[in-house]
Amino acid sequence: MTTPARTRFAPSPTGYLHIGGARTAIFAWLYARHTGGQFILRIEDTDRKRFVPDALDKIIEGLRWLKLDWDEGPDVGGPHGPYIQSQRLAKYQEAADRLVEQGHAYRCYCTPEELAEMREKQQANKEKIGYDRRCRWLTPEERAAKEAEGRSWVVRLAVPLEGSVTFNDLIRGEVTFNNEELQDAVLLKADGYPTYHLAVVVDDHDMEITHVIRGEEWISSAPLHVHLYHAFGWNLPIFAHTPSILKPSGKGKISKRALNTPDGSTIPVMLHEFPELGYLPEALFNFLSGIGWSLDDHTEIYDRETAIKHFDLKDINPGPARFPAEKLEWMNGVYIRMLSIDELVQRLIPYLSRDLGVPEEELARDERLRIIAPAIQERLKKLTDAAPLVDFIFADEIDIGDPKLLVPRKTTPEQTVDILSNIIATLEQVESWDEETLERALRGLAQEMGLKAGQVFSPIRQAVTGKKVAPPLFATLVAVGRETALQRLRDALARLQAWIQSQ
């Protein structure tokens, strides 16, 4: 067994959590659980301008829905709290002061306007863009003058001017940057809030994080963090930069809003959208864990216990991956089919209630739903697919549409009148209303009339469900019930006759 790891997921409430972030969270969670360590949730809310009020709730809801539990976090507490960065400001300020005192950082008095001007000039002259470190070289007198002016300031890291930094990434191996490429990044903003760079390093150290697992967009700021760890005199954690998930088109990484797939359908990208769209959390978990990582060379469907057992950060494939949307549809269907009937019904109820306008308690009591459930189970890719498959059961009246739809292929309307009459007669006399009896009776009728089974079945389907495509016929009839089914057949017959007359 590996030594217990402390990993964390640190979302920022500046927006909702997308599946790329959710996948990183899954990896961090899996590794903590695999090593028997702890998983920590930390909120990085140091950007006061971009704060989105309900983002945090949505993020937490989503993580809980995925059943990622954390051992320490804003809502559960822990020995290293608080776990919300805006409540830890004093720590960052102290840390920044310390760096300034020791000469690892300095106060910069440049205004945003001055910096913008500088960048413009750099662009115009095709120079390298970046802070020119003008405040790094200020003499004590100049500094005193700026302070006396009452100018506000930020704290910047005094990055080494020469040499290079190398750090080890568990997924990618050694990564080296020349110090010349690095910026004197801002650590503490004028409003007293830390930037990401200061806050992560201070918190990860403070919270004893052993493995920093985050998206690959952070890889280019990792050298900054390494310098910060050195400046503080702290040991480096182990880094693991997760590959990003690209749009299905492969153009750019996944961002906000639903995505268009090549076949014209759309897929959601925000974690909180998945529940309402009928995806199962265990399916999404399995699916997301399989992007950039695989259990072995042949297993696709596995539960989280199995994933925990086999997971290792070093097995993550470093290459970016497109979002394989079709595979999720398939996998969600697999998970739906693995549900017991009781569980399927339970999970279906909220969706049917929402889409059909029937109260949940009523659906829970309605045995017709339980009867039809086995018949629709293998037809569902998402829980939301159920409503259009069963709506006829709960409808007061069926719109059969064009009466011609009652007429099977290779059959005339007149013959269909005959067929329907016989069906009604047969069903009126059937001794019991169960699938087996109905099938025997209706197949017998077809044979008697010298018809193919489909010629008898399809008018029934159309009359009872109003659809060309519906769940298997006998289960459908049983679910609808004898009286309703017969009534719908009689209505259909009447409409067909009326239509023939009018021709």
Add this chain to the structure above:
RNA sequence: GCCCCCAUCGUCUAGGGGACUAGGAUGUCAGCCUUUCAAGCUGAAGACAGGGGUUCGAAUCCCCUUGGGGGCGCCA
């Protein structure tokens, strides 16, 4: 523009010098099953980006090219 990361079937992946005539899955196509639609079963097509090395031997190691991704904010 500069820096960093990456590169196996359309897509997600297995592979970490000989076990590779490159495995699985999805998607596609065909057949079977069949009352519609599914599901299921069977089968087919389908990849080591290109070029140089290293080696007896390279999908696997090195270099270059190409292509993709990311970063270059008082945003995370």
